[in-house]
Amino acid sequence: MENLNLVLPEIFISLSIMFLLILGVFKKNSSKITFNLSLFTILITAIITINETFSVSRETLFNESVVIDIMSSLMKIITLIGGFLVLVISSSYLKTFKIYNIEYPVLILSSILGMMVMISSNDLIVFYMGLELQSLALYVLATYNRDQLKSSEAGLKYFVLSALSSGLLLYGCSLVYGFSGSTNFDVISNQLNSNEYVLTFGIVFILVGLAFKISAVPFHMWAPDVYEGSPTTVTLFFTIVPKIAALTVFIRFLYVPFLNLIDQWQMIIIFLSIASMVFGAVAAIGQTNIKRLIAYSSIGHIGYTLAGLATASNEGIQSSIIYISIYVVMNLALFSCLLMLRRKDQYYENIEDLSGLSKNHPLLSLCLLVILFSLAGIPPLAGFFAKFYVFKAVLEQSMFFLAIVGLLSTVVAAFYYLRIIKIIYFDKEKDKYDTDHSLWLKFSLTVSTILILLYFIFPSQLIEVVSRINII
Amino acid sequence: MNFPILSSLILLPIVGALFLFFTKDKEGNNLTAKYVALFTTVVNFLISIYLWISFDQSTSSFQFVEDRVWIEGFINYKVGIDGISILFIILTTFITPICIISVNNSVKNRLRDFLIAILIMESFMIGVFCALDLVVFYLFFEAGLIPMFLIIGIWGGERRVYSAFKFFLYTLLGSVLMLVAIISIYWITGTTDVVQLYEIGIDVKYQNLLWLAFFSSFAVKTPMWPVHTWLPDAHVEAPTAGSVLLAAILLKMAGYGFIRFSLGLFPIASEVFTPLIYTLSVIAIIFTSLIALMQEDMKKLIAYSSVAHMGFVTLGIFTLQQQGIEGSIIQMISHGLVSAALFLTVGVVYDRMHSRLISTYGGLVSVIPKYSILFMLFALASLGLPGTSGFIGEFLILMGAFKDNFLVAFIASIGVILGAAYMLWLYKRVIFGKLINKDLKTILDLNRSEYFILSCLAAPILFFGFYPDPLINTIEVSVTDLINMHNTNIASK
Numbered sequence: 001m002e003n004l005n006l007v008l009p010e011i012f013i014s015l016s017i018m019f020l021l022i023l024g025v026f027k028k029n030s031s032k033i034t035f036n037l038s039l040f041t042i043l044i045t046a047i048i049t050i051n052e053t054f055s056v057s058r059e060t061l062f063n064e065s066v067v068i069d070i071m072s073s074l075m076k077i078i079t080l081i082g083g084f085l086v087l088v089i090s091s092s093y094l095k096t097f098k099i100y101n102i103e104y105p106v107l108i109l110s111s112i113l114g115m116m117v118m119i120s121s122n123d124l125i126v127f128y129m130g131l132e133l134q135s136l137a138l139y140v141l142a143t144y145n146r147d148q149l150k151s152s153e154a155g156l157k158y159f160v161l162s163a164l165s166s167g168l169l170l171y172g173c174s175l176v177y178g179f180s181g182s183t184n185f186d187v188i189s190n191q192l193n194s195n196e197y198v199l200t201f202g203i204v205f206i207l208v209g210l211a212f213k214i215s216a217v218p219f220h221m222w223a224p225d226v227y228e229g230s231p232t233t234v235t236l237f238f239t240i241v242p243k244i245a246a247l248t249v250f251i252r253f254l255y256v257p258f259l260n261l262i263d264q265w266q267m268i269i270i271f272l273s274i275a276s277m278v279f280g281a282v283a284a285i286g287q288t289n290i291k292r293l294i295a296y297s298s299i300g301h302i303g304y305t306l307a308g309l310a311t312a313s314n315e316g317i318q319s320s321i322i323y324i325s326i327y328v329v330m331n332l333a334l335f336s337c338l339l340m341l342r343r344k345d346q347y348y349e350n351i352e353d354l355s356g357l358s359k360n361h362p363l364l365s366l367c368l369l370v371i372l373f374s375l376a377g378i379p380p381l382a383g384f385f386a387k388f389y390v391f392k393a394v395l396e397q398s399m400f401f402l403a404i405v406g407l408l409s410t411v412v413a414a415f416y417y418l419r420i421i422k423i424i425y426f427d428k429e430k431d432k433y434d435t436d437h438s439l440w441l442k443f444s445l446t447v448s449t450i451l452i453l454l455y456f457i458f459p460s461q462l463i464e465v466v467s468r469i470n471i472i
Numbered sequence: 473m474n475f476p477i478l479s480s481l482i483l484l485p486i487v488g489a490l491f492l493f494f495t496k497d498k499e500g501n502n503l504t505a506k507y508v509a510l511f512t513t514v515v516n517f518l519i520s521i522y523l524w525i526s527f528d529q530s531t532s533s534f535q536f537v538e539d540r541v542w543i544e545g546f547i548n549y550k551v552g553i554d555g556i557s558i559l560f561i562i563l564t565t566f567i568t569p570i571c572i573i574s575v576n577n578s579v580k581n582r583l584r585d586f587l588i589a590i591l592i593m594e595s596f597m598i599g600v601f602c603a604l605d606l607v608v609f610y611l612f613f614e615a616g617l618i619p620m621f622l623i624i625g626i627w628g629g630e631r632r633v634y635s636a637f638k639f640f641l642y643t644l645l646g647s648v649l650m651l652v653a654i655i656s657i658y659w660i661t662g663t664t665d666v667v668q669l670y671e672i673g674i675d676v677k678y679q680n681l682l683w684l685a686f687f688s689s690f691a692v693k694t695p696m697w698p699v700h701t702w703l704p705d706a707h708v709e710a711p712t713a714g715s716v717l718l719a720a721i722l723l724k725m726a727g728y729g730f731i732r733f734s735l736g737l738f739p740i741a742s743e744v745f746t747p748l749i750y751t752l753s754v755i756a757i758i759f760t761s762l763i764a765l766m767q768e769d770m771k772k773l774i775a776y777s778s779v780a781h782m783g784f785v786t787l788g789i790f791t792l793q794q795q796g797i798e799g800s801i802i803q804m805i806s807h808g809l810v811s812a813a814l815f816l817t818v819g820v821v822y823d824r825m826h827s828r829l830i831s832t833y834g835g836l837v838s839v840i841p842k843y844s845i846l847f848m849l850f851a852l853a854s855l856g857l858p859g860t861s862g863f864i865g866e867f868l869i870l871m872g873a874f875k876d877n878f879l880v881a882f883i884a885s886i887g888v889i890l891g892a893a894y895m896l897w898l899y900k901r902v903i904f905g906k907l908i909n910k911d912l913k914t915i916l917d918l919n920r921s922e923y924f925i926l927s928c929l930a931a932p933i934l935f936f937g938f939y940p941d942p943l944i945n946t947i948e949v950s951v952t953d954l955i956n957m958h959n960t961n962i963a964s965k
Contacts, residue, residue, distance in 0.1 A: 226569055373618055378644075379611040388607075388651075395655045403655075405646035414644055418621070418637060426625050456611075460544045 002061050004066045007120075009076065012290045012356040013113050016041040017106060024102035029322045031102050038105035039087055042112070046080040050072060064184055065123035071469045072120045074321070075248045079119070082177055082328055083112045088440045089336060090233035096345050097145055097231065097402075104144065108237065111137035115245035122256070124173045124183040127249060131169075131213070134242060135162055142238075147233045154229025161222045162212070169209025175202030176257070179469055188257035200264050205270055206253060213246040217275040217308060221301050227295035231310050232347060235291055236335040239298050240328045244389040247305060247324055251317055254309060255471045262312050274405050276303030283411035285419075290338060290349050294331070294418065297375065308390045311397045318466045319389035325462065326386040326455070333371045333448035336441055340364060343433050351420060356429030363425050367449045374452045377410045382455035476538050478551045478602050481561070482595045485568075488512030489591040492584055502583045503529075506572065511585040513569040513594065520565040527558055529945055532953035534604060534667060542608075546658075548667060549765075552606040553949030554954045556801060558602040559943065560721075560728055565719045566932075568594045571713040574816055576823075577689045579627050579711055582899075586627055589619040593717060600725050601869045605834055606654045606664040613725060614647055620718065626708040635702075635709035642702040646692030653685035657737075669737055673961065676740050683741035686734055693726035696786060697756040700779045707775035712819030715771065719778050719811035727785045731797065735789065735954060739961040742790065749790040750880045755784030757887035764894040769828050770818045773898055775813060778853060780887060781807045785883055788869035790957060796872025797951050802943055803865025805821050806853070806936070810862055813850040813929040817843070820922055821902075832900065834908030840917040845901045846926045851899045853933045855892040860937040942965070 004011070020034050050073075058069040080169070087108055094100040114134030122129035141164070143155025177183055179199050180191035192199065208219060215223040227235045258265055280300025287293040305327070308320030343349040352445075358365035374383035387410065394403045455462075492505055528535060534552035542549040553561065569591060579586045596619070619642055625636035628778060655718035658664050661672050674682065692699045703723075707715050732790030735742050757780050764776035775843075781803065820843060821836070822828055837844040853860035855868075873881035907913065918926065936943055 135660050189475070275676065283659065378618060379614045384611075384614075388655075391651070392655050392658070398659075400652070400656075403652050404649070409646045409651060411641060411648060415637070415641060418640060421621075422625060422633055422637070426636075427621065459542070 003059070004213060005052050006031070006056065006059055006061060006065065008052050009045045009324075010113060010116055010120075012048060013045050013109060013116070015043060017109050017113065020106050020109070024106065031079045031100050032429065034102040035087070035091060035100075037107050038109055039084060041109060042084045042087070042295075046077055046084070049080065052440045060121045060122060064186060065126045066120045067122035067185075068120060069469075070249065071251070071321070071471065074465065074469065075119045075244055076116050077326055078328060079112060079241055079244050082110060082244065082332070083237075085332055085444050086233060086237045086241065089236075089339060089438070089444050092441065093233050093339055093347070093437045096342070096347070099145055099231070103140070103310075105346065107141050107144075110134075111141070111237075113243065118245045121249070122300070124185075128170065128173065131247075131249075132166065134245065135166065138162075138238070138242065141234045142230045144234055149231075150229035151203055151231060152229075154226045158222055158226045165209045165212035165219070166400045168205045168212075172205025172209060175199065175205065178202075178258075181464065183254065185256040193338055194259055195298055199261070203258055203261060203264055204268065207272075209264060210246060210250050210253065214243050214250065214302050215295075215299055216272045216302050217279040217299060220276070220279070221349060223299060224292045224295040227298075228289055232291065232335065232338060232349065235294070235471045236331070238330050239294060239335075243298075243302065243326055244328065246345050247320065250306075250309060251320070251471065255312075255317065259472065264355050266310060266312060267314060268371065269306055270399070270402055271309055273303050273306035274402065276300060276306065277406050278303075278412075279410040281409040281416075284416045286414070287416070288351055290354075290420075293351065293420075294334065297413070297416075298327075298331070300409065301375075302416060303409075304387060304390050304406060307394055307402055310402065311393050311399065312472075313397060314470050316390075316393040316470055317465075317471055318469055319393040321466050321469065322389050322462055323386040325466075326382045326452075328347075329448045329451050330371055330375055330383060333367065333445055333452060334355070334375070336445035336448065337368050337371065338362060338436055339410050339441055340445070341433055342437075348433075351423060353430070354424050355427040357424045359429040360432045368424055369421060369441055370449055370453050372421055373415045376414040378414070380456040382452040385455060385459055477519065477523060478536050478553065478598075479538055481516060481523070481565070482551075482599050482602075483510055483627055484516050484519070485591040485595040485598075485878060488757065489588045492591070495584065504586040505587055506575070509572050509591055510569055512591060513565065513572055516566040516594070516598075517562075517569055520562045523553070524946070527553070527555075527882045527946070528734050529555065530949060532950040534779075537604070547607045548605055549566075549608060549663060550600075550665075550667075551602040551608070552604045553602050553743060554732060556954075557728065559600045559801065559805055559946060560724055561598055563724070563805055564597045564601065564721050566595060567716065567808065567812055569832075570812065570816075570928060571716050573921055573925050574714050574819065575711075575715070577919055579713070582626065586623070586711075586770050589623050590713065590717070592710050593619040593623070595720050597725070601728060604666045606657065606666065606669075609733075610647070610651060610654055611730075612770060614644075616722065616725075617643055619816055620714070620722065622682055623714040623717075624706055624710045627711040627714065629711075630709070631705070632709045632819065634686075635705040638702045639706040642692055642699065646689040646699070648687040650689035653682045657682065662668060666732070666736070670957065679738040679741035683734060683738040683745060686729070686738075688747070690726040690729045691735065693729075693751075694723060694782045694786060695779060695785070697759060697779065698752075698870050700756070701838060702762065703779060704775040704788050705774050707778070707815075708769060708771045710816055712815055712822070715814045715815040715819075719774075719815060720808040722726045723778065723782055724741060724808060725803050727782065727789065727800065730786065730789050731801070731954070735792070735797075739958045742792070742958075743962060744794070746790045749786055750877065751931055752788075753783040753787035754880055754883050754887075756780060757787070757884050758890065761890035761894060762886055765890070765897070770830055770898065771815065772903070773830075773894065774814045774818065777894065778807070778811055780881060781811075781854075783887070784866060784869050784884065785881070787958075788872055791869070791872040791876045792955065793872035794955060795868045796876070797955070799865050799868025799870075799872055801947050801951070802936075802940060803869060804863035805943065806865045806933070809929055810860075813846075813852060813926060814935070816922075816926060816929070817847045820918065821915070822854075826913065832909055833902040833912065834905040834909065835903075836912065836915070837903045838907060839912060842917050842923065846918075846930060847903060848899060849930055849933070851895045853937070855895040856888060858937075859934070861940070863937060864940045866917060879889050957959045 111134040118129030145151040180188040212219040284296035374381035537552035596616040603609035758781040767773035788796040863941040
């Protein structure tokens with residue numbers, strides 16, 4: 001008998017989703033209660049995850065198709081925390097647009113469930129199921145503000161392109177299956193020693209599909225449009241939560257089934273990384289919409305995470321995970337600021353709207369200052385340490401070219417972050433924004449800013465947790 | 473472990489800044505905020521003086537060392553001072569209160585935020601000078617960009633945005649390569665602790681590249697020709713207090729870095745690249761002096777003169793002679809005082825006339841004599857007249873240079889003449905001549921606080937000009953040991 005306790009989080013969250021759906025159908029005006037119950041669900045799931053799986057070093061279930069190890073537990077917890085915070089700060093935004101419905105929390109929960117399955121997957125089929133579950137939920141979320149043209153456009157675009165990439169991914173999976181005779185990662189790892197051409201195709205297809213999901217250049221085209229068109233809270237969700245899951249899957253694919261084929265994929269990852277870092281930095285310069293700018297900046301940040309993965313070392317993987325965790329905090333803080341730019345039920349999302357913010361809203365601007373400098377990677381803020389660990393791992397493998405290109409692109413990236421700071425601090429002020437924000441929004445902004453600002457005092461804690469992850 | 477006196481030096485300004493952060497910002501002249509900031513910095517100055525008194529001059533080993541685990545098994549938070557760094561710390565703690573007193577007129581709005589920025593800047597600068605770990609050094613070195621960017625950008629002149637961006641991006645671009653080098657050093661030697669690195673030494677085959685990476689950062693910050701172009705812009709647009717901090721202390725970080733890291737960690741590479749430094753320094757001295765001659769903006773002129781003076785400093789450091797390095801350190805301290813004083817004197821007339829152009833002025837001696845006398849003193853100190861601290865530094869540097877390379881020293885000496893030319897010509901055009909501009913007739917002489925701060929700067933300039941022993945005694949042992957270490961390293965390879 002399998003030890004079902006290990007998948008208890010997934011079981012619990014799926015039962016809750018069904019319950020919430022039924023509740024939503026049969027009870028009128030139940031959006032508020034669904035919201036609160038979903039938050040509750042996420043909390044309980046996180047607690048179960050910590051309790052049941054955090055001490056497990058590595059276990060497999062269901063014919064070894066699901067793996068529970070430290071990485072999966074940690075990434076699930078980050079996903080859950082991210083999901084919780086997104087949900088908790090969305091409510092006032094959704095109410096403004098009159099889309100405060102039961103579907104929203106349920107969709108978020110389902111995509112989280114999909115991600116959790118992805119994170120734990122040790123089998124091509126399980127992985128694909130998880131991926132599709134999260135993607136389908138995300139398509140709907142992108143179009144969630146369906147009265148707006150841009151939102152529908154974003155959803156459709158995302159759906160078409162994402163379906164294409166899923167197709168590629170599936171094709172790659174079938175090629176790999178054809179050569180190894182198994183869908184199980186461990187078995188594949190043992191079977192794949194040959195340097196067959198077609199196998200390389202399989203790997204490339206899978207990597208392309210995954211690169212699409214984390215929007216690495218050159219598979220990033222969808223990101224700016226989708227990020228801009230989707231409702232802001234959904235964009236926030238897009239920029240952080242799916243990336244965690246996709247990164248985990250990336251790590252698993254590269255370092256479990258394809259570990260022996262490192263010569264084949266290392267160049268691809270280095271290319272993706274450099275292209276994303278450089279393109280993300282350069283393309284963001286001309287943007288006028290903050291959400292589009294964040295899209296490009298997140299492309300750049302994904303480049304840095306990939307740089308850690310390209311090293312093929314445990315330090316590299318750990319540094320990528322640290323990077324993504326700090327990135328989650330920074331993005332959460334940035335979006336909290338963005339959600340505060342509200343005046344009479346209208347949200348502002350152009351960079352020009354930030355003009356002179358520091359005169360009317362000194363505290364909000366100070367937070368933005370800290371967040372933006374951190375995103376630019378200036379010490380002593382958290383963003384610097386994220387980059388620092390990545391480059392430490394990269395340089396350990398003597399990959400100087402990657403490190404220098406990465407660091408030079410931080411200088412280019414610094415330019416557009418500075419531009420926002422310039423607009424906030426040096427330009428003329430505009431009208432005041434509303435200040436009656438929900439408590440949760442203020443809470444998430446304050447906590448994340450303080451985390452960013454004071455991370456340098458206790459940098460060891462995060463490293464200690466992450467250093468337990470040893471894949472290779 | 474004793475009382476962590478260096479950490480308290482670093483932290484105190486931040487505590488002051490936090491205190492200011494929680495006070496209410498008033499429009500106009502916010503005296504309370506100013507007094508809080510002043511009090512903090514003066515206390516800091518007194519602590520640093522105490523540090524100097526209790527400093528043991530007979531040894532070159534690091535003193536007041538604090539060593540704490542920061543990132544487990546990787547970086548230690550390690551600070552400590554030797555004869556070289558202590559003077560820079562005192563310079564920092566001395567200049568900052570002067571900046572704060574001087575903000576009377578130059579900063580009109582958001583005084584509290586300005587003071588917070590200056591205080592945070594101070595603690596980063598002190599951190600740079602006492603860091604004994606490369607990563608800690610880098611952290612402080614880079615973090616200083618944030619407050620300076622804001623100081624230039626928020627309170628600067630008309631082209632402030634351009635200047636702030638140029639300052640930030642130039643310096644950042646220089647520094648990222650240093651970060652690569654620092655991490656590489658960690659992987660080569662297994663530590664980033666400077667003291668340990670001095671003992672272990674770095675393999676010769678890596679030294680050249682690492683030296684160049686550090687050089688790229690320090691050259692921008694010094695600034696050396698041809699990457700000096702950010703400096704005139706930043707100086708001109710920054711508010712007076714910002715220019716003072718920039719010229720007096722920020723530029724010294726690079727000179728300090730050259731001595732501490734380039735010479736100490738990469739002796740062989742330093743030897744290899746000495747011709748490069750000589751060439752760039754000589755070009756900086758001659759070329760920027762000529763540019764300074766042609767300037768019509770007083771602040772720009774002083775900015776270019778800073779580049780020329782820093783050219784002397786880099787020249788002196790890489791002579792690798794006792795006199796040269798000592799001269800460079802004294803020149804840096806002296807330049808810190810003199811350039812601060814010059815920017816403040818320009819600030820005085822700028823506050824009254826709102827013009828930095830030399831042509832606006834002329835004949836000031838008949839209306840504001842006190843000002844003219846002090847200005848004369850600083851101008852003479854800047855051109856290195858015997859009896860001022862400027863002379864000691866330049867003289868020692870040239871002495872070291874003559875020992876090492878006659879031609880370079882000869883050309884650099886021409887720079888001294890050019891320096892005299894532009895400074896005296898500036899003085900003549902501003903102070904002497906006919907009083908043509910009618911507005912100048914009603915101009916007021918120095919008020920009490922201006923008089924006070926300028927005298928505060930004049931006193932050490934004269935004192936150390938006549939009696940440089942306290943400075944030389946402090947640095948002597950450290951410099952001797954540095955050179956000995958350097959020579960043994962060269963000999964052993």
